[in-house]
Amino acid sequence: MCSIWILLVYLNLDAVTATQKLQKHFEWKILDFVYPSESAKLKAIFTGRLKPENALPVGIEIWQEKMFVTVPRWREGIPSTLNYVPLHATVKDPPLIPYPDMESNELGDCRNGLSTVYRIHVDECDRLWVLDTGTFGIEKTTQNPCPYAVNVFDLRTDRRIRRYEFRPEDTNSRTFIANIAVEVGRTCDDAYAYFSDELGYGLVVYSYADNKSWRFEHSYFMPDPLKGDFTINGRNFQWGEEGIFGMSLSPARKNGFRILYFSPLASEREFAVSTEILRNSSRVEDSYHDFYHLEERGPNGHTTARVMTANGVQFFNLIDRNAIGCWNTRNSYEPKNIAVVDEDVEQLIFPCDVKVDRDNLLWVMSDKMPDFLLGGLDYNDTNFRVFFAPVDVMIKDTVCETKKAVVYPNPLQFGYDPLVHNYPNDIRYISRPFFSPYL
Numbered sequence: 001m002c003s004i005w006i007l008l009v010y011l012n013l014d015a016v017t018a019t020q021k022l023q024k025h026f027e028w029k030i031l032d033f034v035y036p037s038e039s040a041k042l043k044a045i046f047t048g049r050l051k052p053e054n055a056l057p058v059g060i061e062i063w064q065e066k067m068f069v070t071v072p073r074w075r076e077g078i079p080s081t082l083n084y085v086p087l088h089a090t091v092k093d094p095p096l097i098p099y100p101d102m103e104s105n106e107l108g109d110c111r112n113g114l115s116t117v118y119r120i121h122v123d124e125c126d127r128l129w130v131l132d133t134g135t136f137g138i139e140k141t142t143q144n145p146c147p148y149a150v151n152v153f154d155l156r157t158d159r160r161i162r163r164y165e166f167r168p169e170d171t172n173s174r175t176f177i178a179n180i181a182v183e184v185g186r187t188c189d190d191a192y193a194y195f196s197d198e199l200g201y202g203l204v205v206y207s208y209a210d211n212k213s214w215r216f217e218h219s220y221f222m223p224d225p226l227k228g229d230f231t232i233n234g235r236n237f238q239w240g241e242e243g244i245f246g247m248s249l250s251p252a253r254k255n256g257f258r259i260l261y262f263s264p265l266a267s268e269r270e271f272a273v274s275t276e277i278l279r280n281s282s283r284v285e286d287s288y289h290d291f292y293h294l295e296e297r298g299p300n301g302h303t304t305a306r307v308m309t310a311n312g313v314q315f316f317n318l319i320d321r322n323a324i325g326c327w328n329t330r331n332s333y334e335p336k337n338i339a340v341v342d343e344d345v346e347q348l349i350f351p352c353d354v355k356v357d358r359d360n361l362l363w364v365m366s367d368k369m370p371d372f373l374l375g376g377l378d379y380n381d382t383n384f385r386v387f388f389a390p391v392d393v394m395i396k397d398t399v400c401e402t403k404k405a406v407v408y409p410n411p412l413q414f415g416y417d418p419l420v421h422n423y424p425n426d427i428r429y430i431s432r433p434f435f436s437p438y439l
């Protein structure tokens with residue numbers, strides 16, 4: 001009797017803590033890299049150019065049969081920062097293939113190479129957007145052999161079609177940029193990229209058509225001083241200075257613009273701004289009131305990565321909870337409208353990136369980053385994992401599921417046209433209940 005009870009409890013716990021919806025796709029104990037020959041690889045190990053134990057994957061992106069995987073050069077021995085693996089590899093732990101090739105990943109070759117890459121983005125025009133931070137090292141040991149530069153690759157030809165160096169005014173001495181959001185307008189040329197400066201507290205905008213950049217600053221980019229304490233996988237540490245980080249763009253609204261949602265990392269609050277403001281460089285000095293704050297998402301709500309589906313459902317990592325969360329932009333931003341769609345105390349330790357591909361599959365990578373940084377990984381264990389699941393499966397029976405009949409308060413007040421206007425994505429709607437009563 002007693003043992004049956006224990007067994008039931010055990011099964012129940014197991015059910016609560018293992019991923020329910022996410023299917024495992026890849027899992028690595030340690031990363032490996034593809035070299036042109038075995039002798040070239042042995043030479044790289046011998047000369048210290050390859051140290052697999054220093055490689056931590058931090059970003060993913062999916063395009064056709066490729067899954068891109070980025071590896072920052074925080075320590076030595078990383079042969080390539082931008083890589084891919086065949087999406088349908090025959091092994092669960094495929095070695096990384098440098099993209100577009102190893103020479104284009106040369107540390108410190110500012111004109112032709114990539115030094116360190118974090119999150120990347122594939123757009124509707126089959127282009128891969130990559131921000132090279134130009135750095136080697138992490139935190140206080142960081143060196144900057146190269147300037148920050150936007151690199152855009154044509155995925156159909158595997159050629160780099162654009163390199164744009166940030167202006168000195170786009171960064172400051174504290175700048176650290178890992179996240180990127182990309183918006184394509186009516187044509188492929190009409191594209192903008194947004195980069196969040198986590199430690200320099202800025203938002204850099206790049207216009208593809210004009211090949212120009214500019215920088216916004218705002219107090220909403222700053223950390224909340226009360227939200228800098230983190231405990232992940234039993235490790236307590238402080239990331240108290242981390243400001244604006246994860247970003248996602250809403251679907252295009254009737255006016256052609258989107259809403260950029262963002263959060264500082266040391267914060268549990270969501271913020272928003274229309275890209276109508278961001279795209280206009282003359283608003284840099286004059287847009288304070290065009291940034292909006294929403295509610296907090298709730299305790300243990302730190303997040304570093306997010307993505308939004310074409311239907312306006314935002315997915316984000318919940319790093320303190322080893323979980324993925326969702327919010328449907330048709331609902332107001334508040335804890336009751338935010339759901340945990342999956343969690344796993346072992347396999348989702350530090351879910352580092354989330355992406356939605358063209359087949360409406362959600363992809364998640366987890367990488368145990370705090371263990372890597374603060375203690376070191378046990379390479380006898382599985383350390384890095386990639387999961388996926390259809391978006392519809394993820395949100396089924398949660399508050400994020402899209403219901404057909406949705407009634408919004410007083411819609412006509414804002415000229416709501418239910419046929420063409422995605423009303424809840426209207427910045428005026430989201431601002432009303434939450435922002436200033438004086439607006």
Ligand SMILES: *[C@@H]1O[C@H](CO)[C@@H](O)[C@H](O)[C@H]1NC(C)=O
Pocket residue numbers: 163164165166211
């Ligand atoms: C964009 O600007 C960069 C300067 O960072 C320049 O080197 C490059 O040639 C420009 N590209 C185009 C297409 O104008």
Ligand SMILES: *[C@@H]1O[C@H](CO)[C@@H](O)[C@H](O)[C@H]1NC(C)=O
Pocket residue numbers: 280281282283
């Ligand atoms: C950019 O902002 C300025 C200042 O508010 C405004 O006069 C101008 O019309 C805007 N430009 C566009 C293209 O919206």
Ligand SMILES: *[C@@H]1O[C@H](CO)[C@@H](O)[C@H](O)[C@H]1NC(C)=O
Pocket residue numbers: 378379380
């Ligand atoms: C991995 O396991 C082997 C055998 O149990 C052990 O000898 C080795 O020290 C372990 N390595 C690490 C890094 O823990």
